Amino acid sequence: MKLLPLDKPELIEVAVGWLAREENWKWLDFGDGTHALSAVSLKIMTQRDIHVLRVFTPDDSDTPIGLVALSDVRRQWKTAGSVWVALGPKRYAGYACRAVSKLLTLGFGELGLEAVTAWTVVNNMASRRVIEQLNFRYVGRQRRRHWIDGRPYDRLLYDLLAPEHHEIPDPYAQRPDAASALTPYLAPHPVPERPRPDPGTSLGSA
Numbered sequence: 001m002k003l004l005p006l007d008k009p010e011l012i013e014v015a016v017g018w019l020a021r022e023e024n025w026k027w028l029d030f031g032d033g034t035h036a037l038s039a040v041s042l043k044i045m046t047q048r049d050i051h052v053l054r055v056f057t058p059d060d061s062d063t064p065i066g067l068v069a070l071s072d073v074r075r076q077w078k079t080a081g082s083v084w085v086a087l088g089p090k091r092y093a094g095y096a097c098r099a100v101s102k103l104l105t106l107g108f109g110e111l112g113l114e115a116v117t118a119w120t121v122v123n124n125m126a127s128r129r130v131i132e133q134l135n136f137r138y139v140g141r142q143r144r145r146h147w148i149d150g151r152p153y154d155r156l157l158y159d160l161l162a163p164e165h166h167e168i169p170d171p172y173a174q175r176p177d178a179a180s181a182l183t184p185y186l187a188p189h190p191v192p193e194r195p196r197p198d199p200g201t202s203l204g205s206a
């Protein structure tokens with residue numbers, strides 16, 4: 001799996017198509033009640049330092065299958081206000097967590113960030129699971145902060161500090177023959193299996 005820059009008009013069009021689907025935009029927030037981004041808006045985001053956007057691929061090809069992003073990046077404070085992800089074709093389910101993990105490595109490494117915030121809508125169970133697996137710490141709940149189909153939902157807030165991030169290794173990197181070539185990607189510690197919270201209850205601190 002690779003992260004690729006969103007640097008071609010055709011890639012931007014593909015990503016805009018994913019974000020235009022209700023199954024994706026209803027969980028996200030582009031400000032001012034915007035449901036989906038236009039190609040122009042997404043292109044502008046790619047040109048601004050406060051966003052770091054990448055498309056990700058599956059393990060066996062360079063086909064773009066999803067979009068992962070750090071937004072509200074404040075380099076002077078070494079923070080990113082949100083990390084978010086949208087999977088394009090849902091038949092590729094299973095890649096998002098690793099894609100976010102790789103982007104966090106870029107953020108904490110190349111960008112020198114020290115803290116990254118994430119949020120999710122309380123009933124977005126797939127997103128909650130992604131955040132939990134990435135070792136984010138639950139830090140609070142914004143009540144009635146997110147609207148879907150005319151109904152308010154709470155948002156759960158999380159953060160992650162640089163020393164708490166351990167990149168999820170690629171599965172094929174665990175084969176002995178692949179290990180030496182992929183050593184830079186191996187996590188220093190295995191990602192611990194985390195208990196799943198009961199749906200609908202507050203997540204405890206990590």
Ligand SMILES: CC(C)(COP(=O)(O)OP(=O)(O)OC[C@H]1O[C@@H](n2cnc3c(N)ncnc32)[C@H](O)[C@@H]1OP(=O)(O)O)[C@@H](O)C(=O)NCCC(=O)NCCS
Binds near residue numbers: 025088093098120126
């Ligand atoms: C959230 C999303 C990115 C997940 O993509 P994905 O490739 O399926 O993610 P992963 O497989 O890496 O991880 C999802 C985890 O949630 C689990 N999951 C999926 N649906 C679930 C559900 N309804 N209830 C509980 N767990 C669920 C999966 O089993 C997986 O956990 P596992 O690794 O323990 O098996 C994708 O569903 C999506 O694009 N959703 C719309 C946009 C969105 O919600 N973005 C997140 C907000 S930032």
